[in-house]
Amino acid sequence: MEIVTKSTRNVLQPRLLSLRVNGVPRILEVSPWVSLLDGLRDHLDLTGTKKGCDHGQCGACTVICDGKRILSCLTLAVMKNGSEITTIEGISNGDELHPLQKAFIEHDAFQCGYCTPGQICSAIGMIDEKKAQTRAEVKDSMSGNLCRCGANSNIIDAIMEVKERRNHA
Amino acid sequence: MLDLPQIGQPVSRLEGRAKVTGTAKYAGEYNADGLLYGYVVNSTITRGKIVHIDTNAVKEIEGVIEVFTHENRPSLAWFDMQYSDMDAPPGSPFRPLQNAEIKYNGQPIALIVAETFELARYAASILKVSYQGESFETDLYNHQNEARDPKKGVATLLKPLPPKPKGDFEKAFSDSAAQVSAEFVHGTEHHNPIELFATTTIYEGEGKVTIYDKTQGTINCQLYVGNIFGLHFKNVRVISPYVGGAFGSGLRPQYQLFLSVMAALQLKRSIRVTLDRQQMYTFGHRPPTIQKTRFGADSDGKVNAINHTAIGETSRHEDYTEVVVNWANIIYPAKNTILEYQLLPMDVSSPLDMRAPGGSTASHAIESTMDELAHKMKIDPMQFRLINYADIDVSENRPFSSKELRQCYIQGAEKFGWAERNPEPRSMRRGHKLVGYGMATGFWEAMSIPARAxxxxxxxxxxxxxxxxxxxxxxxxxxxxxxxxDELGLPLDDVQFCYGDSKMPFAPIQGGSFTLATVGSAIKVAGKALRKKILKKAKEMKNSPLKNASDGDVIFERGGISLKSNPDVLISFREIIVANEDKEIKTTNMSVPNVFKLKNYTRAAHSAAFVEVEIDEELGTIQVKRAVTAVAAGKIINPKTARSQILGGMIWGISKALYEETISDHRYGRYMNQNLGEYHIPSHADVHELDVIFVEEKDEIINELGSKGVGEIGLVAMAPAISNAIFHATGKRINKLPIHFDELL
Structure with a gap:
């Protein structure tokens, strides 16, 4: 049986990556088969980014990469050498929570909390995209982030409040 | 400062900050030095034997530490009882890696342990297994005639079997002015919490482990691990501070717990085993169930005959049961009934309680049948419920501890605008869309069990x-x-609740909407005992102004004890602690529900759901445009979190009615949509206007809090309310859930 041969072992040799994660330069030494999600969780101990399916189907792993929301489970860490990554751990300003974080607490926009980091990162990316305007459009463009507890309406309420406040600012 | 009671306040979740900043850690997120990673390999056949597992090739991979199979599983506990947990149904609990026998498709057959997650996953993907297959059966519908009565066991206490037949159903039914008979079917459903099942076992030295587990019962898992691996209970600590959803799937210890602990003890290393999404379909599910109803009503609209039968799927090794057919006669007081519940063992994993088990299944059949009967008799569906309102529970001939269902109907209908409903099916439309209004009654038992605090x-x-x-x-x-x-009249900032750790005082598994009543009551008992102790210390203080005060003379408020007759007298808790030589004052107490009093009452939360659907006439696409659920569940401790619970239940109801189902290919005995792309649940775009009403309900019998749980009651009425609305919109009665657009074309 063909397993890890000399040549494949070579392919699996860890690579050195340099990333800026939440504003801090980080060196990551990972094999090419490590997803950005596992790189964050297992190698940098940033477990705020969640794994719900590992298949790009639930959105729990959403992070912001170079200003865009991406699914970190569908991204190999080596693809993002030199990138700027923001995870849920990096969106508040010190002790001052991000408006979306505050709105999520206020609107009770989570129950178990497991999809929450992905929902919030996705909402930040969605608002910055400036495409979705109405509530219906926001619901559509947030539909890649599943919530099993059924906090959906509270999540959209929280996002709409922040989005509308920003529109009026 | 005004000391408001905290009970009844819409307090935001106290763990909110941890959850929105990513600092809340779940079971698979605890790291340890030299942590190993486990990946499970699952059977690809449905029934038969493992002939050979070629572990050598995989073990040669650098970084693979061990491959555990039935051939090298350590010798462990022998008796079924040692594998039983608090939620085990009658039968033989599944034992991972016990022998070569395959009982169901997806059964775990090996655990690969490696230095990295990726390596373990890779090794699992190339492990060669040969099987000898045997014939199997997974198709419930085509084997109904083989159903049999369920076995009785300890679990039967919480899940009573159906009551005996009453009156003369056949005569009453045939004499009825209106009759309805129908068959209802729903497929398999999986809990699918977004957090994957995971266990991190920290090896603490010979015979000692600390376990971070995804579970709904820390002590349940502690006892399970202790029993199977022969460890002292005090050397097994199970911690679950955050649980990323469970919905019943964590009521029983799952196989990743067993495998993780087994590997940690064998290798004397810390190890994490996380299931992948596909593996989330390889244990526990809501069983597919076939129900038949025959309801008959008098000319005045009173239901006088109820026949409700159900056949539920179970595994071949355990008799998992649900309470399905017991509800109808509690909700509607017919004098003639036949209620039967049977099981049909199939080659599947044991089913497992899933949010509103039994109740959500039953209500689909009961409430759709009631709707059809109302339609036949040309009575408004809500009016029909009011005509058949049960003031006492005739099935047990006892009163309800409280029941404000009538107010649920009235207030829900008012808020929804039910009066605007045109009774004729297919009579309401909006452009090219058909509009339908439907309603249903919800019922969920309010249980409580002993706990300590x-x-x-x-x-x-x-x-x-x-x-x-x-x-x-x-x-x-x-x-x-x-x-x-509220026990000590303190603000929330001065109170800490510690939980999710088997080292703490006993709590049963968290489920069935009984946690609030169970653990809440234990806190009340401990709070009362603590007040007594504190007052005693205060009275013993030198020149205590409370020297002659009795329990009734004092108030616990403003961070201390004051005298009712003279509020200027206040001894602070801190002063009392100083007088107690700076030592804390503590008590541990147990609350036991007063069974002798409670057994004289039927205890339940009630709800009424009102739904509007919009259906594209040409495409058949269905949307739940708005819904109102009115709930009577006693005292609501926190209206904010309780509302979210009900909203969540309602969305589960939408999911059950229109989206979710695990589809089997019975030729292979295998689920075909084991992922979140093809196992559909509502996305944000599928959720529209939802409203919740809590109806005032006083209950002085049920428990000291006067409170019933709200975890399930939001779900039960939704699916039938939706299918009734679809009937109203289209004139088509679809009794198989989920309802898809193609059935409306």
Whole structure:
């Protein structure tokens, strides 16, 4: 049986990556088969980014990469050498929570909390995209982030409040 | 400062900050030095034997530490009882890697342990297994005639079998002015919490482990691990501070717990085993169920004959049961009934309680049948429920401890605008869309069981309360803190609730909507005992102004004890602690429901759901445009988190009615949509206007809090309300869930 041969072992040799994660330069030494999600969780101990399916189907792993929301489970860490990554751990300003974080607490926009980091990162990316305007459009463009507890309406309420406040600012 | 009672306040979740900043850690997120990774390999056949597993090739991979199979599984506990947990149905619990026998498709057959997650996963993907297959059966519908009565066991206590037949159903039914018979079917459903099942076992030295587990019962898992691996209970600590949803899937210890602990003990290393999404379909599910109803009503609209039968799927090794057919006659007081429940064992994993088990299944059949009967008799569906309103539970001939269902109907209908409903099906439309209004009644038993709690007045004069209970996202931390705060009249900031740790006082598994009543009552008992102790210390203080005060003369408020007759007298908790030589004051107590009193009452939460659907006439696409659920569940401890619970239940109802189903290919005995792309649940775009009403309900019997749980009651009425609305919109009665657009074309 063909397993890890000399040549494949070579392919699996860890690579050195340099990333800026939440504003801090980080060196990551990972094999090419490590997803950005596992790189964050297992190698940098940033477990705020969640794994719900590992298949790009639930959105729990959403992070912001170079200003865009991406699914970190569908991204190999080596693809993002030199990138700027923001995870849920990096969106508040010190002790001052991000408006979306505050709105999520206020609107009770989570129950178990497991999809929450992905929902919030996705909402930040969605608002910055400036495409979705109405509530219906926001619901559509947030539909890649599943919530099993059924906090959906509270999540959209929280996002709409922040989005509308920003529109009026 | 006004000391408001904390109970009844819409307090935001106390763990909110941890959850929105990513600091909340779940079971698979604890790292340890030299942590190993386990990946499970699952059977690809449905029934038969493993002939050979070629572990050598995989073990040669650098970084693979061990491959565990039935051939090298250590010798462990022998008796079924040692594998039983608090939620085990009658039968033989599944034992991972016990032998070569395959009982169901997806059964775990090996655990690969490696230095990295990726390596373990890779090794699992190339492990060669040869099988000898045998014939199997997974198709419930085509084997109904083989159904049999369920076995009885300890679990039967919480899941009573159907009551005996009453009156003369056949005669009453044939004499009825209107009759309806129907068959209802729903497929398999999987809990699918977004957090994957995971266990991190920290090896603490010979025979000692600390386990971070995804579970709904820390002590349940502690006892399970201790029994199977022969460890002292005190050397097994199970911690689950955050649980990323469970919905029943964590009521029993799952196989990743067993495998993780087994590997840690064998290798004397710390190890994490996380299931992947596909593996989330390889244990526990809501069983597919076939129900038949025959309801008959008098000319005045009174239901006088109820026949409700159900056949539920179970595994071949355990008799998992649900309470399905017992409800109808509690809700509607017919004099003639036949209620039957049977099981049909199939080659599947044992089913497992899933949010509103039994109740959500039953209500689909009962409430759709009632709707059809109302339609036949040309009576408004809500009016029909009011005509058949049960003032007492005729099935047990006893009163309800409280029942404000009538107000649920009235207030829900008012808010929804039910009066605007044109009774004729297919009569309401909006452009090219058909509009339908439907409603249904919801019912869920309000249970409580014994639990313990510790209450401590800390050296800082604050309150710390603890229980081993988990918080699966229901808001347990927040509501227990509120309940505890009122015991000593403290603000929430001065109260800490510790939970999710088997080292803490006993709590049963968290489920069935009984946690609030169970653990909340334990906190009340411990709080009362603590007050007594604190007052005693206060009275013993030198020149105590409370020297002659009795329990009734004092108030616990403003961070201390004051005299009712003279509020200027206040001894602070801190002063009392100082007088107690700066030592904390603590007590641990147990609450036991007063069974002798409670058995004289039927105890339940009620609801009424009202739904509007919009259906594209040409495409058949269905949307739940708005819904109102009115709930009577006694005292609502926290209206904010309780509302979210009901909203969540309603969305589960939408999912059950229109989206979710695990589809089997019976030729292979295998689920075909084991992922979140093809197992559909509502996305944000599928959720529209939802409204919740809590109807005022006083219950002085049920427990000291007067409160019933709200975890399931939001779900039960939704699916039938939706299918009734679809009937109203289209004139088509679809009795198989989920309802898809193609059935409306």
């Amino acid at each position: 510790e209450a401590v007045l800390t050296r800082e004069g604050k309150l710390r309360v603890s229980s081993a209970v988990t918080d699966i996202g229901t808001g347990t931390l927040t509501v227990m803190t509120q309940i505890a705060a």
